[in-house]
Amino acid sequence: MSSAQALVDKDKGMKIPFRSVLSSRQFWLLTINAVVVIGLGIMRPDTFLSWINFKAVLSLMSYDLLLAIAMTTVLIVRGLDLSVGAVMALSSVVMALLLRAGMPVLPSVTGGLLVALLCGFTNGFFIVRIGILPFLVTLAMMTAARGVATVLTTGQYISFPTAPRWFSRFARHEFVLQIGDASYGVPVLLIITLTATLVFGILLSNWVPLRRLFFIGQNAEAAKLSGIQVERLTIAAYMISAFFVWIAALLMTSANKIGYANYGITAEMRAIAAAVIGGASFFGGSGSIFGTFLGVLLLALIGNGFILLNGDPNWQQATVGVVLIVAVGIDALRTIRQRG
Amino acid sequence: MSINFAKIKVSGSWLQYIGLIVVTVLIVAFTHSVFGNVVTLANLRVLAMNMIFEAIMALGMTFVIILGGIDLSVASVFAFGEILVAKLMVEVGLSVPLAAAITVAVCALIGALNGAMIVSFRVHPMVVTLGTLLTLRGVNLAITDGRSISGFSDSFLWLGQGRILGVDFPIVFFAVAAVVLGMLLGHHRFFRQIYFIGGSERAAKYSGVDVARVKIAIYALSGFLAGCAGIMAAAKYGAAHWGHGNMAELKAIGSVAIGGADMMGGSGTIFGTVLGAIFLAVVHNAFVTSAVNPFWYDVVNGVMLLIAVLVSRVIAKQNERKMKSVRQQKIDRSLQPQSP
Numbered sequence: 008m009s010s011a012q013a014l015v016d017k018d019k020g021m022k023i024p025f026r027s028v029l030s031s032r033q034f035w036l037l038t039i040n041a042v043v044v045i046g047l048g049i050m051r052p053d054t055f056l057s058w059i060n061f062k063a064v065l066s067l068m069s070y071d072l073l074l075a076i077a078m079t080t081v082l083i084v085r086g087l088d089l090s091v092g093a094v095m096a097l098s099s100v101v102m103a104l105l106l107r108a109g110m111p112v113l114p115s116v117t118g119g120l121l122v123a124l125l126c127g128f129t130n131g132f133f134i135v136r137i138g139i140l141p142f143l144v145t146l147a148m149m150t151a152a153r154g155v156a157t158v159l160t161t162g163q164y165i166s167f168p169t170a171p172r173w174f175s176r177f178a179r180h181e182f183v184l185q186i187g188d189a190s191y192g193v194p195v196l197l198i199i200t201l202t203a204t205l206v207f208g209i210l211l212s213n214w215v216p217l218r219r220l221f222f223i224g225q226n227a228e229a230a231k232l233s234g235i236q237v238e239r240l241t242i243a244a245y246m247i248s249a250f251f252v253w254i255a256a257l258l259m260t261s262a263n264k265i266g267y268a269n270y271g272i273t274a275e276m277r278a279i280a281a282a283v284i285g286g287a288s289f290f291g292g293s294g295s296i297f298g299t300f301l302g303v304l305l306l307a308l309i310g311n312g313f314i315l316l317n318g319d320p321n322w323q324q325a326t327v328g329v330v331l332i333v334a335v336g337i338d339a340l341r342t343i344r345q346r347g
Numbered sequence: 348m349s350i351n352f353a354k355i356k357v358s359g360s361w362l363q364y365i366g367l368i369v370v371t372v373l374i375v376a377f378t379h380s381v382f383g384n385v386v387t388l389a390n391l392r393v394l395a396m397n398m399i400f401e402a403i404m405a406l407g408m409t410f411v412i413i414l415g416g417i418d419l420s421v422a423s424v425f426a427f428g429e430i431l432v433a434k435l436m437v438e439v440g441l442s443v444p445l446a447a448a449i450t451v452a453v454c455a456l457i458g459a460l461n462g463a464m465i466v467s468f469r470v471h472p473m474v475v476t477l478g479t480l481l482t483l484r485g486v487n488l489a490i491t492d493g494r495s496i497s498g499f500s501d502s503f504l505w506l507g508q509g510r511i512l513g514v515d516f517p518i519v520f521f522a523v524a525a526v527v528l529g530m531l532l533g534h535h536r537f538f539r540q541i542y543f544i545g546g547s548e549r550a551a552k553y554s555g556v557d558v559a560r561v562k563i564a565i566y567a568l569s570g571f572l573a574g575c576a577g578i579m580a581a582a583k584y585g586a587a588h589w590g591h592g593n594m595a596e597l598k599a600i601g602s603v604a605i606g607g608a609d610m611m612g613g614s615g616t617i618f619g620t621v622l623g624a625i626f627l628a629v630v631h632n633a634f635v636t637s638a639v640n641p642f643w644y645d646v647v648n649g650v651m652l653l654i655a656v657l658v659s660r661v662i663a664k665q666n667e668r669k670m671k672s673v674r675q676q677k678i679d680r681s682l683q684p685q686s687p
Contacts, residue, residue, distance in 0.1 A: 087473075133653070140610045142417070142473075143656050146597060147649040154645025161642065276481060279474075289471035321492060325485025332464070332478035339468035 032286045036301035043308045051315045058191050060311070068307035069200040070095075071277055072300060073255035075285075076204060077248035078278040079299045080211075084244045085224045085291025086134060087141040090126065090148035091252050091278055092271030097156040098123040098256035103266025104159060106167035112174045119260075120253050126152055127249025131242030149275070156268035165266040178261035196258050203254055208296030220244055224291030280331040281306055306330060360619070363607045363662055367622045367655075371629050378633045385636055392515065396583070398628035399517045400425065401595050402621070403576040405602035406521075406528055407569030409620040410538075412603050414565050415545040415612025416472035420461060421573040422595040423483035426588075428454050428577025430487055433496040433587035436503060443503045451574045457483070458570020462563035480596070487589035495588035499581070507582025517579045524572070529617035541565060545612030601648070602627055605655040609663065623655075 047055045054060060074091045081088045098119040105115035126148060133144040167175070178199075181192035211217045222230045223237050231237045260266050285302030287294030306327055313323045379385035404421045411418045428450050435446035457479065464475045509516045532538045540561055544551040552558050581587045606623030608615025630651065634644045 137657065137660070139653075139656050139660060143604060143610060143652065146600070147653040147656075149649070150597070150645045150652070151649030154642060154647075154649060157642040158640060158646065161640075276477060279477060280481060283474055289473055319489055319492075321489040322485060324488055325482050328478045328480065328482030328485060331481065332475065335468050335470050335474055335478065336464070339470065342469075 033295070033298050033301060036285065036298060036305065040301055040305055040308060043305065043312065047308070047312045047315065055311070055315055058189075060315075062192065062194065062197070064307050064311045065197050066194055068303050069196055070255045070259055070271070071274065071281065071307070072200055072204060072303045073251045073258075074271070074274050074278040075281040075299045075303050076207060076296060077251040077255075078275070079282045079285070079287050079294045079296060080220070080244050080248045080251070081141070082279075082282055082287040082289065083220045083224045083291065083294050084241050085227070085289075086241065086244065087145060087279075087289070088130065088245065088248050089142065089145040089275045090130065090152055091248070092274035093149040093152040093156070094123055094126045094249060095252045095256045095259065095274070096268050096270040096272075097126070097152040098253050099260040099270055100156045100160050100165060100266040100268055102256065102260050103165035103167055106170040106174070107165060109169060112171055115170075116257060119256060120250075123249040123253035123256065124246055127246040127252075128242060130249075131245035134245070135238045135241045153268065160266070160268045162268060166264065167266075175261060175264045178258045196262055199254065199258065203251070204296060204300055207251075208300075211296055216240070221292050224293070226292075277306070277327060280327050284331060284334045360607055360614075360616070360662070363659055364619060364622055366658065367605070367607075367619075367626055371622070371626050374629050374633050378636050382636045382638075385632070390632070390636070394628050394632040395518050396515060397631060398598075398624055399515075399521055400576040400580050400592065401598040402602065402624035402628075403517070403521050403524065403579075404569075404573050404595060405599040405620050405624050406524055406617060407572035408596075408599045408603050409606075409608060409615055409617055410528075410532070410541060410565045411472075411569050412600070412608050412610060413532075413541050413545045413612060413615045414562065415548065416465065416562070416566070417476065417600070417610075418458075418461065418566060418569045419473060419476040419596050420457070420479035420483060421569060421599055422592045423480045423487065424454050424457055424570050424573040425577040425580065425592040425595060426487050426590070427457070427483050428574040429581040429587035429591055430491055430496065430589065432578045433499070433581050434490070436500070437496055437498050443500065443506075447506075447578050450578055451571060454574025454577070455567045455571040458573075459563050459567035461570065462566030465566070466559040466562055484589070491587075491589050493589065495586040497586040499585060504582050504585060507579045507584070517576075517583065520575065520579065524575075525617055525621050529621075532617055537561070537564075542613060545614070547613075598627065601652050604652060604659075607655075607659045607662075609659070610656075627651075 074095065077091050078088060101122045102115050102119035105118045106112070110118075130141075130145055130148055133139050134141050178194070178196040180195045182195070182198070184191040184193055211220075219230065219235050219240055222233075222235060223240055227237050256270075259270055281302040282294060282299050283289075283302075284305065285294065285298030285300070287299065309326050309330065310323045313326065314320050375385055384390055404425060408418060408421065431453060432446050432450040435441045435449060436443065439446075441449070461472075461476055461479055465472045468475060506516055511519050532541070540551065540556050543554075543556060544558055544561060548558060577592075580591060584591070602623035603615060603620050604610060604623070605626055606615065606619030606621070608619060627648070630647065631644060634647075
């Protein structure tokens, strides 16, 4: 709702009234993120506010962010993709196997991309053309993709010692940024993730074909009647989702130097949670990349805070669920107040 | 005319049940003739016990899905039930009946909480139950520190390992629960309302059905059954562990979907769910006895789910066409000039 409203506001000559900023989701998420950062910064000034810690938090959340963007894209068209984690594992396994077999980097990576896109297309095809619920289609895809990945690897790590050195190094390679006396190493992993996020975020809110995804999600029937190619665009949404899953798989394979069939188990749940916290809805038509980014960041910061404050790291898992429920509850309160 | 509708509906779903039974029997006959030792008492017992806890959860899931909802949290409630009953007995020292009663009550309460949040937040049931799933799974991990709890009394172990007339107690529990719940769902007024709500919630509300009460009760029932399954699982394994029942919610949902329920709500039967659960158990068993690489199991599971959903989709479409043609005939007849 809020992002659709924001889009409308943007069309009205960039004049966004103060009140709508205050009631926008992104503003509140940003505030909460800032509060968490300031709070942790006061309580643990030397450990939390170090670049090494920030780098670790941001790098670790990169995969979650890419999968959450994939999830947001399909949630916008009133879909769902439970298979993101499994397809990421399958794609990484395929890339690793091809590299191990002595293929050059480019064909191997393309092979992984094709597998991911094929999974995305299959999801979209069954959902749009045959009309099965996204939940069931992607659930089947999730078990099938994870199964195929396990069969291909017999459950073992796939290393690729003969692959070119640069491939297994690039994700962890750091560009050093010199500011004054301090030097900040920025990993390539982070640069790629943030660039992809930024570019896609801008495209999604400005490029007309992608803006149509919101229309489809809000009312597919009306979109169809106004001449939008609903079926084609919905399948495209699932393939865009698969593309982001592939980027995550590529970075993960390079950073860990192995392909593994158990990558991203339960990642789909975290991705849904982050997307919903960021403003996406199961009823379609809403969600934004910036919101999702803030959602992932919030979950990552809270997780980091738990560890730094010497809280039991085991409780960290539970916080994802609690934050999700609280976010949904606050939303409900807001809509009820607006109505009443 | 209404009798006609009922006949069409029954014949459609019965076609699917018969198909499911035939396929199940064929798989059993094939594996038995090729590998032998399938239709033996020992193997059938193993076959049933492998799937029994998911099947018990699937009973509750049937009600939830007919209602038009979904309950992703059952697996975490299941593990929570295991841990809670174990903690109450081993660490608090309560007697078996008291510990079991408290556990079941708490699990039902968690289910009711799910229902209450779904009703009051007005969001998709998937969001709320996903939140509960993530929260409870984290809680399970945190309160056990990832260790398993064991050291139960023999009287408790009977709940999972004991036999009544040679049949394991969990199987007896499942059979009794299936019969009782099947009868209630088929004939009791309160449970017939579920079909009404699942078919059209607004229509149900306007005809005076207390939708909120029914929803909370059904989610509580789902939590209750998951709690019962958890207690019996703790007794069967002789230990409680937070990782037990991971992904069980997907198997439970799979059983219901294969049993022919419409995931959009409004249709489904306990009989179908029982058939679906038996089918999944038989397929799993076929993999074990045929000694095929068990990693293929997941792949086949995913494909099976898709096929089953496709079949029920085709049948639903046929029903719809028949119903439309009947309606059309009625309209045609009413349009014809009345003969004096």
